Amino acid sequence: MSDSRSRRRATGRTTLADVAQAAGVSPITVSRALRGERAVDPALVARVQEAAQRLGYVPDPAARALASQRGTHVAVLIPLLSNALFVDLIEAVQRALRPAGYQTLIGITHYDESEEEQLLREQLLHRPAGLIVTGFERSAAARALIAGSGVPCVHVMETSTQPGQYSVGFSQQDAGRALTEHLLAQGRRRIAFAGAQLDARVMQRLQGWRQALQAVGGHDPRLEFLHPAPSSIALGGQMLEQILAFRPAVDAIFFCNDDLAQGALLAALRLKVAVPRRLAIVGFNDLTGSEHMLPPLTTVRTPRAAIGEAAARMLLGLIRGEAPATPGVDLGYELVVRGSS
Amino acid sequence: MSDSRSRRRATGRTTLADVAQAAGVSPITVSRALRGERAVDPALVARVQEAAQRLGYVPDPAARALASQRGTHVAVLIPLLSNALFVDLIEAVQRALRPAGYQTLIGITHYDESEEEQLLREQLLHRPAGLIVTGFERSAAARALIAGSGVPCVHVMETSTQPGQYSVGFSQQDAGRALTEHLLAQGRRRIAFAGAQLDARVMQRLQGWRQALQAVGGHDPRLEFLHPAPSSIALGGQMLEQILAFRPAVDAIFFCNDDLAQGALLAALRLKVAVPRRLAIVGFNDLTGSEHMLPPLTTVRTPRAAIGEAAARMLLGLIRGEAPATPGVDLGYELVVRGSS
DNA sequence: CTGAAAGCGCTTACAG
DNA sequence: CTGAAAGCGCTTACAG
Known part of the structure; x- marks a missing residue:
């Protein structure tokens, strides 16, 4: 009757055993009924759910993680939070994962391979149920960590080239090409490319620019x-000045990210460079503020929220052991032509 | 000799027991030596550390959490990730917490009390080692959840008024007053306040504006x-137009956040309203881009990175059971006068 | 300062 | 379809 002599460490928490007792079944049946794992008599499931x-x-995440060797959270690795792009991505991921009972753990790599490797090592110790990583470019060690962990992983922001890899994104190269073709169609001939950060996706956009011009x-x-350097409004202004100084005949500039282009537009106002008459300026990503610039910025709208949501859904399927219908999802992009071109 | 007949669920992981055996001590001693808890013979500590x-x-976080009823992560609740302010805060928190072995779990409340309550409930189930929350204004239920959890909690962005609460921030009201006094010192007389979102901190800035003018x-x-509505570049432009239409005699506008002020500056350019000659415009927070506007934006630089770091350090102390030297830390603010005023 | 025992609250693996 | 037993890898509480 009395537990006072025992070595109990009462936590006051309602446990599986409590529910089992209330429902008149064994704890294992409660566990299975609640998780929907294996077949359980529907009548029992109802009884268990009512009791719970x-x-x-509420299941104890720590106990569950220890027993199953699998956490109730998903680790998401992104380069930076200061790029609004990734904020939109993260918000969408979290919105899809939370109702499914998964927490989102954000790791910031700062575009640094060794930081990413280190983060991956730490995160994997916590046995995440799933993993979302940005792009495909990473150290061999990082790739080995992911592959060796057995944790389902979805790559975002780029389209997959290799089989056996899950991804949700769009073709950065196609988008870069389309934006350049738009400038060509407007009659621009001396089109510069201004890239910062120089991560894989920027280089893919550069490749698209090259293709369009080579054609x-x-x-x-x-x-x-x-x-x-990281892209920023300040750097965009600097790059504009530099490009105009070195190559005065340039009649259009393709900035690899909207913040650069916004900085360039502000610098153009300051320098009294007529946009788009004298110089067309275009950006990439359609970030906050771009449509309110003077003139409004032509750019490529990237579906990062849709990517985040689709990646989260694919991951939930993988966690349940389902093979996705399409392992590599291409969500496309949208050219947004405004006044700056 | 053989485990093949047993029900072992080999995980391949190196455990406390392995280290204990290698060091020739008991697992408990290893646990204590590694955590630095209680006194352990220095010679043994060295031996254990060498073996480990x-x-x-690497300790298993799930096992540790289950046994100790305390996780190895800190939950941070912020209103929004799309305000760069909170990105800076989060990055600083993470930078301070990671080396100490704590993961950072971000919860986004969207300025919604019931969402915050729900998040708190979820997070507390995961038994975080600590909690960082934004400001002091929340539902009674949320306050009760925090207080009843026994989890150490630090409030950020505002200065504390109540005893027994830990906080790191600055006086939003003083900052609002100082910014208004600056406008008065510049000879402005009809100074409008433009606020969005209307969260507690915005209302405190408004209060500072009132004080300065009443004086x-x-x-x-x-x-x-x-x-x-949430503050944004678009809304800033709209508010500028509205204010000029309703109160054409206004000679200065205090926008509660830099994104509003940036939008207002862009709208002023479009409408050919001379800033600062005809109208002074000031913002708050010194966000990215403000110094590159035309003219550069006068604003208040808020020490959110320093706040994040100091809050994390205070929390680490509280987790260790130490009482902070100062329970309410005021990190101040800095008036940044640029061309727009 | 050190340890043997029990327990944290789940799930896996085996049986029936 | 259901369950008794064991185990996941730690730490707490009690003793000495």
């Missing part, structure tokens, strides 16, 4: 301006 | 423009 509900039972015999490598 | 190092032992007998309630 009544007692306010019309107008590719000039001297119009590639690549800066390793 | 050699075997590549000089220039407070006019008709110059308070309050909009419940």
Whole structure:
């Protein structure tokens, strides 16, 4: 009757055993009924659910993780949170994962391979139920960690080239090509590319720019301006000044990200460079503020929220052991033509 | 000799027991030596650490959480990730927490009390080692959840008024007053306040604006423009137009956040309203881009990175059971006067 | 300062 | 379809 002599460490928590007792079944049956795993007599399931509900039972994530060797959270690795792109992605992932009972753990790699590797190592110790990573470019060690972990993983923001890899994204290269073709269609001939950060996706956009120009015999490598610093409004202004100083004949600039293009538009206002008459300026991603610039910025709208949601759904399926209908989902992009081109 | 007949669920993981055996001590001693809890013979500690190092032992977070009823992560509740302010805060928190072995779990409340309550409930089930929440305003149920959980909690972004609460922030009201006094010192007399979102901190800035104007007998309630929508560049432009239409004599506008002020500056360019000659515009927070606007934006620089770091350090102390030297830390703010005023 | 025992609350693996 | 037993890898509580 009395537990006072025992070594109990009462936590006051309602446990599986409590529910089992209330429902008149064994704890294992409660566990199975609640998780929907294996077949359980529907009548028992109902009885168990009623009891769990009544007692306010909530499974202990730590106990579950220890017993099953699998956590109730998903780790998401992104380069940066200061790029609004990834904020939209994360919000969408979280919105899809939370109702399914998974927490989202955000790891920030700062575009650094060794940081990513280190984060991966840490996260994997916590046995996430799933993993979402940005793009395909990473160290061999990082790839080995992912593959060796047995944790389902979805890659986002790019389209997959290799089989056996799950991904949700769009073709950065096609988008870069389409944006350049738009400038060509507007009659622009000396089109510069201004890239910062120089991560894999920026280089893919650059490749699209090259393709479009090569197709019309107008590719000039001297119009590639690549800066390793993170993209920012400040850098965009600097790059504009630099490009105009070095290549005054340039009649359009393709900035690899909207923040650069916004900075360039502000600098153009300051320098009294007429946009788009004298110079067309286009960006990428359609970030906040771009439509309110002077003139409004032409850009490529990227479906990062849709990507986040689709990636989360695919991951939930993989966690349940289902093979996705399409392992590599391409969600496309949308050219948004505004006043700056 | 053979485990093949047993019901072992081999995980291949190096455990406490492995380290204990290698060091020739009991598992409990290993546990204590590694955590630095209670006094352990220094010689043994060295021996244990060497063995742990050699075997590549890493504690299992799930097992630890289950046994100790306390997780190895900290939950951080913020209103939004799309405000760069909170991104800076989160990055700083994570930077301070990671080396200490704590993961950061981000919960987004969307400025919604019931969402915050729900998040708190979920997070508390996971038994976080600590909690960081934004400001002091929340539902009674949420406050009760925090207090009843026994989980150490630090409030950020505001200064504390109540005893027994830990906080790191600055006085939003003082900052609002100082910014308004700056406008008065510049000779502005009809100073409007434009607020969006209308969360507690915005209302504190409004209060500072009122104070400054009341002190000089220039407070006019008709110059308070309050909009419940989230602040954004687009809304800033709209509010500027609206204010100029309703109160054409206004000679300065205090926008409660930089994104509003940036939108207002862009709208002023479009409408050819001379800033600062005809109209001074000031913002709050010193967000990305503000210094590159035309003209550059006068604003208040808020120490959110320092707040994140200090809050994380205070929390680590509280987790260790130490009382902080100062329970309410005020990190101040900095007036940044640029061309727009 | 050190340890043997029990327990945290689940799920896996085996049986029936 | 259901269950008794064991185990996941730690830490707590009690003793000495």
